[in-house]
Amino acid sequence: MNIDLSGKTALVTGSTSGIGFAIAKGLAECGAEVVVNGRTQANVDKARTAITKAVPKAKAAGIAADVSTAKGHEQLLAAMPEVDILVNNAGIFEPKDFFDISDEEWRRFFDVNVLSGVRLSRAYLKDMLQRNWGRIVFISSESALHIPPEMIHYGVSKTAQLGVSRGLAELTAGTGVTVNAVLPGPTLSEGVEEFVAALAKQSGQNAETAAASFIKQHRPTSLIQRFATVEEVANMVVYVCSKEASATNGAALRVDGGVVRTIA
CATH class of the missing domain: 1.10.1220 (Arc Repressor Mutant)
Incomplete structure (x- = not known):
């Protein structure tokens, strides 16, 4: 299979390092024009330079904006009003005893892990539907299915992503747009x-x-x-963003190494 994303613009939030960076690099390798996002300009510039060095023909831009805030969302949208592919990867995790997790921390996890993707999907999905092509991917986690007792707030936020992803997929019925979630395991x-x-x-x-x-x-x-390696997760995401994945919609796709014990 030769995945060709030439002519497509892909925004990957939280892509200055880790899984997000691997996804942005993988999309660039397939010809997409990638938009790197992070909270600081220095990290964005560093990641964009790393991608263009690793993929000499890559078209890579960068936007520094905190997508967990309404202000950051507006900044990003002003700089990039339209995309073909949106990967909602921005996220945080922190092992912490349930009894020590404050209301403020619960809200912070929801803002970063859930609301950032909600805002951007609301901004970009309508245009995708009008153009009859687009890809939205939420980077969830196997923790959405197996809530880890050492970080319940993280697990709950990842479960919420699955609900948003499936709900948005229902809005794409009969179109060339897909919305899916990818669930990495320990990476x-x-x-x-x-x-x-x-x-x-x-x-x-x-x-x-x-x-x-x-x-x-x-x-x-x-x-x-x-x-797992970040590249192993990115491989699944790149496929889901491809034209070849047109029949995969509304799915929760696990790259969890078999952690979740299920046949479905």
């Missing part, structure tokens, strides 16, 4: 690498042993028995 992004490094320091282990111990203890149902 070794930069943020997770820092988390694993902290675990290693606490336990006196090296990072590799600490990572393996985390999977064994906290994700024992994993079939691959390891963290």
